[in-house]
Amino acid sequence: MHSVKFVDILKVDPETKQRVRYWRNKEHIRRCMIGQEIISEEEHNKWLTNLGSDLRIKFWIVFSEDTPIGAVYLNDIDYEKKISDWGFYIGEDTYLGKGLGKAVLYKFLDLAFSDMDMDYLTTLVLTDNDRAIGLYRKFGFKEKRLSIRSEDDISVMELSKKEWKVKREELENLLRGKDKR
Numbered sequence: 001m002h003s004v005k006f007v008d009i010l011k012v013d014p015e016t017k018q019r020v021r022y023w024r025n026k027e028h029i030r031r032c033m034i035g036q037e038i039i040s041e042e043e044h045n046k047w048l049t050n051l052g053s054d055l056r057i058k059f060w061i062v063f064s065e066d067t068p069i070g071a072v073y074l075n076d077i078d079y080e081k082k083i084s085d086w087g088f089y090i091g092e093d094t095y096l097g098k099g100l101g102k103a104v105l106y107k108f109l110d111l112a113f114s115d116m117d118m119d120y121l122t123t124l125v126l127t128d129n130d131r132a133i134g135l136y137r138k139f140g141f142k143e144k145r146l147s148i149r150s151e152d153d154i155s156v157m158e159l160s161k162k163e164w165k166v167k168r169e170e171l172e173n174l175l176r177g178k179d180k181r
């Protein structure tokens, strides 16, 4: 499996911090998000400033080798209930569809369920985002309910720590090519 590294956005250089806005505003990412508005530089800088004091958000830059390629985050962390919303994207086009999504998700789920000690992770996905839904199902996420917005269908997908433990073993075999089913 690809090796990826996560670095807290607060610890990366200013250029990479700004790169996040460029990624988030890209068409292929924006149209997969629930909030699809273009983010201004001012909004982005305000968000960056607030991140330091907002314990409910953890935001990491994903690196492949030394290249920043995307982001993964926990949003709305509830430390008492041990539940959080989360999301991710690969912002550099040349890194898409090469298995990095799987590598990021695998590492992220370990981080969220072990290091961050979450019990449940949920994410909202637009139902036409086949790529993300296929990937999440592969990693054990289940559709919990469907909510209908005016123009979009949104699926809530959830995974528990317990389910991840089981799925992780299955995937480990699969990703290492031991299980050829």
Ligand SMILES: CC(C)(COP(=O)(O)OP(=O)(O)OC[C@H]1O[C@@H](n2cnc3c(N)ncnc32)[C@H](O)[C@@H]1OP(=O)(O)O)[C@@H](O)C(=O)NCCC(=O)NCCS
Pocket (backbone or CB within 6 Å): 028, 029, 032, 033, 087, 088, 089, 090, 091, 095, 096, 097, 098, 099, 100, 101, 102, 103, 123, 124, 125, 126, 129, 130, 131, 132, 134, 135
């Ligand atoms: C979701 C995302 C991170 C996946 O990254 P990726 O680099 O494409 O992922 P991978 O190459 O590891 O592929 C993972 C799985 O996605 C699916 N997939 C990949 N390319 C696909 C395509 N063109 N069409 C449909 N499914 C596809 C496959 O199930 C694949 O698994 P497989 O290779 O075992 O068949 C990336 O597409 C992205 O940033 N999308 C925009 C943002 C987004 O949708 N984020 C999630 C919002 S909820």
